[in-house]
Amino acid sequence: MPKSPCDGHESVSCPPQGRALWFEEIGRAAIRAEPLAVAAPDTVQVRMLYSGISRGTESLVFAGRVPPGEHQRMRAPFQAGDFGFPVKYGYAAVGTVEDGPDALIGRTVFCLHPHQDLFRVPAAAVTVVPDAVPPARAVLAANMETALNALWDGGAGPGDRIVVVGAGAVGALTAALAGRLPGAEVTLVDIDPARAAIAAALGVGFALPEAAPGGADIVFHASARSAGLATALALAGDEATVVEMSWYGTAEVSVCLGGGFHAQRLKLVSSQVGRVAPGRRSRWDYRRRLAKALDLLADDRLDVLLGDPIPFDDLPARLPAILTAPGAAPCPLIQYPARP
Numbered sequence: 001m002p003k004s005p006c007d008g009h010e011s012v013s014c015p016p017q018g019r020a021l022w023f024e025e026i027g028r029a030a031i032r033a034e035p036l037a038v039a040a041p042d043t044v045q046v047r048m049l050y051s052g053i054s055r056g057t058e059s060l061v062f063a064g065r066v067p068p069g070e071h072q073r074m075r076a077p078f079q080a081g082d083f084g085f086p087v088k089y090g091y092a093a094v095g096t097v098e099d100g101p102d103a104l105i106g107r108t109v110f111c112l113h114p115h116q117d118l119f120r121v122p123a124a125a126v127t128v129v130p131d132a133v134p135p136a137r138a139v140l141a142a143n144m145e146t147a148l149n150a151l152w153d154g155g156a157g158p159g160d161r162i163v164v165v166g167a168g169a170v171g172a173l174t175a176a177l178a179g180r181l182p183g184a185e186v187t188l189v190d191i192d193p194a195r196a197a198i199a200a201a202l203g204v205g206f207a208l209p210e211a212a213p214g215g216a217d218i219v220f221h222a223s224a225r226s227a228g229l230a231t232a233l234a235l236a237g238d239e240a241t242v243v244e245m246s247w248y249g250t251a252e253v254s255v256c257l258g259g260g261f262h263a264q265r266l267k268l269v270s271s272q273v274g275r276v277a278p279g280r281r282s283r284w285d286y287r288r289r290l291a292k293a294l295d296l297l298a299d300d301r302l303d304v305l306l307g308d309p310i311p312f313d314d315l316p317a318r319l320p321a322i323l324t325a326p327g328a329a330p331c332p333l334i335q336y337p338a339r340p
Helices: 055-062 137-154 169-178 193-202 226-235 286-296 300-305 312-324
Strands: 017-025 028-035 043-052 093-099 108-111 118-122 126-128 161-165 185-189 205-207 216-221 236-244 267-270 333-335
Touching: 017 118, 017 312, 028 312, 043 108, 043 137, 055 312, 093 137, 108 137, 126 286, 137 169, 137 216, 137 236, 137 267, 137 286, 137 300, 161 169, 161 226, 169 185, 169 193, 169 216, 169 300, 185 193, 193 205, 193 300, 216 226, 226 236, 312 333
Parallel strands: 161 185, 161 216, 185 205, 216 236, 236 267
Antiparallel strands: 017 028, 043 093, 043 118, 043 333, 093 108, 108 126
């Protein structure tokens, strides 16, 4: 870890420092000392409790697979550095407010911030976590936003036959939300049979691709693989909608449109959380959507998506396996040390 300029100079007044995870180069990460922003009346200082890893997006960043044309759009709030490397990235932070407006002192908050044990941001950048949501589960807020936005984009409704292809964190949360629709028949599809336990915990059906039910009214694709998209198209019923939620980075995607795509008059729709779904945009802003995503996490069944806590200090060494290990928890959970 780089040495702090204040080390060995106790008489020098130095601002508080945090420690942050940086992606240094392809396949290598390190923890760096990180100066905090200057304190101001409209800012908060947050000490991290947990952060979550978005395996899909962060694996692309870690592998240097963010397309040059998407470098600006893919910047995370409070990111430091640029794509490719070095870059400080992440967007699922939960912590306790140590300093700031009186109404926020001691509150547990969510922030779209990289993995860092202590940071200062504008007070408007944090959202209070509801009392009914444990701090560890609150790291799912960004992924829940993505799932909520996708349901809006796809227009899923009560009684629909809904299939979700890909049982990662985003896909599983999409299935969980769809399963709350009255009368909806929801099936979560994945190539890993172990994901059946997740589907069961969430109260939805499960199927391997070859056994998945066809004729769906709406299909959500979240596997980030060409084969998964082909499965999604094959499972859609006549004039149904397929919502593409995956982001592929620089990977080329092969899509077979020579089967029933035209004859069935299928609709392929993209969904991306960077914009509120068009049907809600005139009434919903990002803050309202994030607050609702946090409210929707008040469901004990969602804990099945979280991995065993990984100490922050172990993260650089364990990150390659976390991002690539088959069968890993949909959302790896990072735990930060208590205040010294």
